[in-house]
Every structure is written in structure tokens, then in C-alpha cells.
Amino acid sequence: MITHEQRMQKKKELVDRKIAAAKVERGVLVVNTGNGKGKSTAAFGVVARALGHHMRVAVVQFVKGRSDCGEETFFRALPGVAWHVGGEGFTWETQDKERDAAAARLAWEVACGHLGDPGVGLVVLDEMTYAFKYGWLDLEAVLAVLRSRPARQHVIVTGRAAPQALRDAADTVSDMGMEKHAFQSGVKAMPGLEW
Amino acid sequence: MITHEQRMQKKKELVDRKIAAAKVERGVLVVNTGNGKGKSTAAFGVVARALGHHMRVAVVQFVKGRSDCGEETFFRALPGVAWHVGGEGFTWETQDKERDAAAARLAWEVACGHLGDPGVGLVVLDEMTYAFKYGWLDLEAVLAVLRSRPARQHVIVTGRAAPQALRDAADTVSDMGMEKHAFQSGVKAMPGLEW
Numbered sequence: 001m002i003t004h005e006q007r008m009q010k011k012k013e014l015v016d017r018k019i020a021a022a023k024v025e026r027g028v029l030v031v032n033t034g035n036g037k038g039k040s041t042a043a044f045g046v047v048a049r050a051l052g053h054h055m056r057v058a059v060v061q062f063v064k065g066r067s068d069c070g071e072e073t074f075f076r077a078l079p080g081v082a083w084h085v086g087g088e089g090f091t092w093e094t095q096d097k098e099r100d101a102a103a104a105r106l107a108w109e110v111a112c113g114h115l116g117d118p119g120v121g122l123v124v125l126d127e128m129t130y131a132f133k134y135g136w137l138d139l140e141a142v143l144a145v146l147r148s149r150p151a152r153q154h155v156i157v158t159g160r161a162a163p164q165a166l167r168d169a170a171d172t173v174s175d176m177g178m179e180k181h182a183f184q185s186g187v188k189a190m191p192g193l194e195w
Numbered sequence: 196m197i198t199h200e201q202r203m204q205k206k207k208e209l210v211d212r213k214i215a216a217a218k219v220e221r222g223v224l225v226v227n228t229g230n231g232k233g234k235s236t237a238a239f240g241v242v243a244r245a246l247g248h249h250m251r252v253a254v255v256q257f258v259k260g261r262s263d264c265g266e267e268t269f270f271r272a273l274p275g276v277a278w279h280v281g282g283e284g285f286t287w288e289t290q291d292k293e294r295d296a297a298a299a300r301l302a303w304e305v306a307c308g309h310l311g312d313p314g315v316g317l318v319v320l321d322e323m324t325y326a327f328k329y330g331w332l333d334l335e336a337v338l339a340v341l342r343s344r345p346a347r348q349h350v351i352v353t354g355r356a357a358p359q360a361l362r363d364a365a366d367t368v369s370d371m372g373m374e375k376h377a378f379q380s381g382v383k384a385m386p387g388l389e390w
Contacts, residue, residue, distance in 0.1 A: 004292055022378040028388055030232075030377075036369040038227060038237035045239030045266065050387035052265025070247025071240065097199055121387055154388045171377035174231040179368035182225075183217040187366060192245035192316055193223055193349045 027153040029146060031170040033129065033162035036178035043124045043156045044071045050154070051080055055121030058082040058114035062107050062159075063100075063127045069195045082120075084110045097134075104136035118150035129159030132166070143169050222348040224341060226365040228324065228357035231373035238319045238351045239266045245349070246275055250316030253277040253309035257302050257354075258295075258322045264390045277315075279305045292329075299331035313345035324354030324361070338364050 030046075032039040043059075050057050057080060064085050076083045086107025108131070114120045131137040143165060146155060157166065167173050182190075189195055225241075227234040238254075245252050252275060259280050271278045281302025303326070309315045326332040338360060341350060352361065362368050377385075384390055 008292075018378065019384070022381050022383050024380070024382045025385065026382060028377045028382060028385055030388070032233060034372070036371075037225075037367060038233050038240075038369045038371065041240035041244070042233035042237040042371075043240065044243050045233075045236035045241075046388060048239050048243055048269045049236070049265035049390065052267065052269030053387040055387045070244035072247065074243045074247030154385065167374065170375070171380060171382060172232060173374035174233045175372040175374050176231075176233065176237075177229070177370040177372055179362065179370050180365070182223045182366035183213065185219070185366060186217050187219045187221060187223060188217050189214070190220065190223055190349065192248040192250045193225070193241060195244065 026151055027149065027155070028171045029169060030154070030156040030172045030174070031162045031166055032156060032158045032174050032176060033160060033167075034174070034176035034178075035160060036176035037181065038176045039158040039160075039174075040126050041071075042174070042176075043126060043158050044075070046122065046154075046156060047075060047081070047124060050122040051078065053121075054080070056080050056082075056119055057122045057124070058084075058111075058120050059124040059126060060084045060086060060107050060111040060114070060128075061126040062086045062104050062131050070192055082114065086110070100134065101136040104131040104134075107131075108137055108142070112145055115145055115149045115153070115155070118153065120150075120153060122154045122156070123149075125155065125157045127159045128157050129162045129166070132163050133161060139163055139165055221346055222344065222350070223366045224364060225349070225351040225367045225369070226357045226362055227351060227353045227369050227371060228355060228362075229369070229371035229373075230355060231371035232376065233371045234353040234355075235321050236266075237369070237371075238321060238353050239270070241317065241349075241351060242270060242276070242319060245317040246273065248316075249275070251275050251277075251314055252317045252319070253279075253306075253315050254319040254321060255279045255281060255302050255306040255309070255323075256321040257281045257299050257326050265387055277309065281305070295329065296331040299326040299329075302326075303332055303337070307340055310340055310344045310348070310350070313348065315345075315348060317349045317351070318344075320350065320352045322354045323352050324357045327358050327361070328356060334358055334360055 270276045
């Protein structure tokens with residue numbers, strides 16, 4: 001009979017082998033996509049993590065629904081964080097295609113500054129996938145910049161429906177699925193939780 | 196022909212109707228589960244968000260792989276954050292069932308203190324699902340405490356394989372799926388990104 005200790009020992013060996021096999025140290029490109037909650041939020045969690053390792057962090061938000069988000073208030077006040085809000089809202093809020101496109105192009109210019117700076121350890125390109133969906137940015141041009149970024153720089157791209165070429169270019173792709181959401185039971189978007 | 200503006204207007208109306216219908220203001224129970232990255236990380240993002248709204252936050256970690264995590268270094272130093280590390284590692288690391296169980300029970304006692312305090316706006320029960328998987332905690336007893344927590348308090352439970360009764364009790368369930376991960380290409384767990 002296999003005991004609990006033996007099962008745990010086997011698991012440990014398996015995990016240890018996997019960890020031992022992963023030896024490359026370099027910047028990682030992460031894509032958080034899917035229809036569920038947690039894509040941007042997980043990126044903000046990594047911002048905290050990176051700051052805990054005394055890295056400099058840049059957050060560029062391509063679309064933004066409201067101006068009083070807790071994460072922005074919180075992180076903006078900290079040294080080591082550069083925070084740029086590009087868009088003025090999801091496109092169905094602004095109803096102005098040209099203004100949205102211009103805001104996204106400006107956000108990308110700001111992002112390029114950080115993507116060229118080896119002193120920036122983490123760059124978050126929040127809700128950037130919409131810029132591809134609506135044709136505000138050229139995906140190939142963006143991928144070229146991402147490929148030539150500093151070798152140790154991590155990048156996280158968030159947003160629904162990440163295009164396949166971006167998924168292919170990424171090292172890590174998480175697909176956040178929504179099983180259920182509080183608003184379906186009539187609960188408002190709560191401060192400190194949703195924004 | 197339907198123009199871009201008309202499409203956007205229609206989307207906006209749909210989203211507006213959904214938002215208008217959601218009027219309840221109360222604490223929300225969130226479960227971040229699945230095999231992908233971002234379960235704990237999204238919870239840490241919400242911690243930042245809550246702090247941005249000047250809420251008090253408690254994080255209780257039921258299992259913990261290492262002691263030098265960036266998020267812990269970062270958040271522990273802040274006023275308004277209570278941080279408790281319950282377990283000493285994933286159970287296949289510690290190889291000691293009784294010690295793991297005792298650590299989880301102690302973590303739950305600490306959590307109960309926060310879950311009874313209306314001054315705490317957000318409680319993160321990190322990697323708590325393992326406590327059910329390994330039988331360290333009784334799910335029904337935990338759900339009873341969650342149900343009787345302060346009305347405005349948000350709770351986030353993270354971990355793989357959340358039990359069905361916990362999903363049923365939750366307002367929001369996100370299932371983080373792994374499409375691919377950097378370690379599969381031999382990249383080490385990088386500081387500031389993975390820990």
C-alpha cells in the first residue's frame with residue numbers, strides 16, 4: 001500500500017525535476033486573456049511583487065473605464081512606479097473612434113519609452129488587446145518592439161481575445177474564464193474589489 | 196449598413212442596462228481557482244485596489260512555497276495590512292501531514308479573527324482550497340463562518356480545485372486556465388514575476 005508520505009515524496013520529486021529543468025533566466029512575456037475577472041488584477045498583483053523586489057515598474061493603460069480606481073490611487077503614489085492612462089474609457093463609452101485610436105497610439109509611444117529602458121523591470125500593457133481588435137495599433141509592429149526589449153524585462157499584456165500571434169509570442173498565457181460573477185446576482189461593482 | 200458608432204451605441208446600451216440592474220451593495224465572496232497562473236496574484240492586485248480605497252486588508256496564506264516573496268515583502272511593510280503565513284510550503288515539500296494540518300488550523304483561527312472584524316474590508320484566504328483537499332479543515336464549518344461575516348466584507352479564496360460547495364457559496368468564480376507557461380520552455384521562476 002502506498003502511504004501518504006510516499007505519494008508526497010513522488011509529487012515532490014516530480015516538481016523538483018521540473019524546476020531543475022527550468023534554468024533559463026530572462027524576461028518573460030505574459031498574456032492574461034479570457035472573459036473572466038482577474039486579467040488586469042493579476043497584473044497589478046505582479047506590480048506589487050516586482051516592487052517587493054525593488055524593481056522599477058511601468059503601467060500603461062490603453063482603455064480605462066473610470067478615473068478613481070483603487071489600484072491607480074495606490075500605485076501612482078509610490079516611488080518606482082510610472083503610470084500612464086491612455087484611453088478615456090472602453091470604446092463603447094467614448095463613442096469616438098478617432099479619439100480612441102489617437103489615445104491608444106499615444107499610450108503605445110509611452111510604452112515604447114519603457115520597453116527601451118533596461119532600468120524598467122516590469123511593463124504592464126493593460127487592456128492592450130483592444131487596440132488590436134479595433135485596429136488602433138499594428139500587431140506586427142508591436143511584436144517587433146516586444147522582441148527587441150531588454151533581455152531581463154518582463155511584460156504583461158492584458159485584455160480579452162488576445163490575437164493568436166501575441167499568444168504565440170508569449171512565454172506564459174493564462175486564460176481567465178468566468179464561471180459566475182456577482183453582477184449576475186445584482187451586486188454592484190464594489191470599490192476596493194472591482195475598481 | 197450598421198456603422199461603427201451604431202454598433203458601439205448598442206454595446207453601450209447593453210452594458211449600461213446590466214450595470215443599472217446591479218444595485219445591491221455588499222461584501223462579495225470571490226473564488227479564484229483553476230490550474231493556470233494568476234489566482235493568488237489577482238488577489239494581491241485586489242489588495243492594492245482595496246488599499247487605494249483606504250480599506251484595511253488581511254491576507255492569510257495557508258501554504259507557502261518560499262519565504263522571500265515580493266508581494267509579502269511589499270505589503271507587509273504597509274499600514275493597514277495584516278499578513279499571516281500559515282503553512283510552511285506545499286505539502287509535498289514539507290512531507291509532514293500532521294504539521295501541515297496544524298499550520299492550516301492555526302491559519303484558519305487567525306482568519307476567523309479577521310472574518311469577525313467589520314473594520315477589515317478585504318480578507319484573502321490564499322491557497323485555502325488545499326486545506327479542503329487534504330482534509331485539514333471542515334468545509335461546512337468554514338462556509339458557516341463566511342456566511343456570518345460582516346455584511347460589507349469582501350473575501351477572496353484562492354487555490355486549485357475549489358470544492359463545489361465553495362463555488363456555490365461564492366458570488367464570483369474565476370477559473371484561471373493555463374494555455375502555456377514559461378517553465379515549459381525552460382525559463383526559471385523569475386523574481387518579481389513569479390514570486
